[in-house]
Each structure stands twice: as structure tokens, then as C-alpha cells.
Amino acid sequence: MKKILVLFVFVAASFGVQAQKTNIAHINTQELLSSMPAMIEAQKKLTQEEESYKAQFAGVYKEYDNKVTEYKNLPATTTKEEVVKKEQELMALQQNIRDAEKAAGQELQKKQQEMLTPVMESARVAIQKVARAQGYTFVMDTTPGGMVIVANGKDLMEDVKKELGF
Structure with a gap:
């Protein structure tokens, strides 16, 4: 029993020494990114x-609304073929609007990625540089909703901002 207790104390002590070697800092990357001038x-x-x-x-929505109003106000003397033709026009215009909205959304998403990727990369590089310079092995992201709970530890926010020049 005494041997097991001694072994347990030795293992616990070695884990304690290992934990001391692993330095952990934290930063809220969302806060950092939202405060970056870029x-x-x-x-x-x-x-x-x-x-x-x-x-x-x-303008396109207004045109569509006008066409819908025209369709609703067709005279009673309008032939069935004319009604079908107007319905087809409305459906085609509706489809064109959906396609244009989808293309615009994709274009915005592409531009967003082109603009934000370099900013996020510069933040990542700055975080790594500051963490290495200060001897930290790990940096935890404390963005709200994340899985990390920080009780103690070095917050790198100000040092990273300084590294980024703001």
C-alpha cells in the first residue's frame, strides 16, 4: 500500500511539473478582429x-410590383391566352429576381472572403508571434459561445493589438 501511495505522489508531482511547462494564455479573437482597423x-x-x-x-422589385398590379387589374375581357402569358411573364421575372439575388449573394460572399481572409490571417500571425515571444505554448480563444472557460491566464489582447499597430 505504501508503494502505491509513493507511486501516486510521484506521478502527481510529475504531472504538476509537466503542467507548469505548458503555459496557456487566452484571447477573444472576435473582439480582436472587430477592433482591428483593417x-x-x-x-x-x-x-x-x-x-x-x-x-x-x-428598381427590379418595383417593376415586379407593377407587373403584379397589371395582372390583378386585367380587364374581364382578357382572353385566357393573355392571362397565361402574363402569368408566365410574372413567373419568369420572379425566377430572374431569385437568380440575380443568388448571384449577388454569392458575389458578396466572395468579396467578404477576399477582404476578411487577409485580416484574419494577420491576426493569427500576430497572436502566434506574441505568444511565442512571451513563451506561451497554447492560446485559447475565449470568444463568447466557445468551449473555453478561463479562470486565470494571460490575456494577449493588448499585446496583439500593439503587434498589429493599433
Whole structure:
């Protein structure tokens, strides 16, 4: 029994020494990214792009509404063929709108990725650089909704911001 207790103490002590070698810091990457000037500028540009698409679609929506109103106000003397033709026009215009909205969404998503990927990469590189310089082995992301709970540990936010130049 005494041997088991001694072995247990030795193993526990070695784990304690190992844990001390593993330095852990934390940073809220979402907070970092949202405060980066490059991210703020990219978000501004993306918002402008989105507003531009909305303005372009406003005219198309108005045209569609006008066609629907025309269809609803067809005179009673309208032939069945004319009614079918108007319905087909409306369905075609509706499909064109859906296709254009999908294309615009894909284009916005592509631009978002093109603009945000370099910003996120620069943040990642800065976090790694600061963590290595300060001797941290791991950096946990404490973004809300994440799986990490931090009781103690070094927050790298200010050091990373300094590394990024803001």
C-alpha cells in the first residue's frame, strides 16, 4: 500500500511539473478582429457593396410590383391566352429576381472572403508571434459561445493589438 501511495505522489508531482511547462494564455479573437482597423474598413466596404445591390434591386422589385398590379387589374375581357402569358411573364421575372439575388449573394460572399481572409490571417500571425515571444505554448480563444472557460491566464489582447499597430 505504501508503494502505491509513493507511486501516486510521484506521478502527481510529475504531472504538476509537466503542467507548469505548458503555459496557456487566452484571447477573444472576435473582439480582436472587430477592433482591428483593417476589419472595420473591410466591413464598411462590404456594407457599401450590399447597399449598392439593394439599390439595384429596388428598381427590379418595383417593376415586379407593377407587373403584379397589371395582372390583378386585367380587364374581364382578357382572353385566357393573355392571362397565361402574363402569368408566365410574372413567373419568369420572379425566377430572374431569385437568380440575380443568388448571384449577388454569392458575389458578396466572395468579396467578404477576399477582404476578411487577409485580416484574419494577420491576426493569427500576430497572436502566434506574441505568444511565442512571451513563451506561451497554447492560446485559447475565449470568444463568447466557445468551449473555453478561463479562470486565470494571460490575456494577449493588448499585446496583439500593439503587434498589429493599433
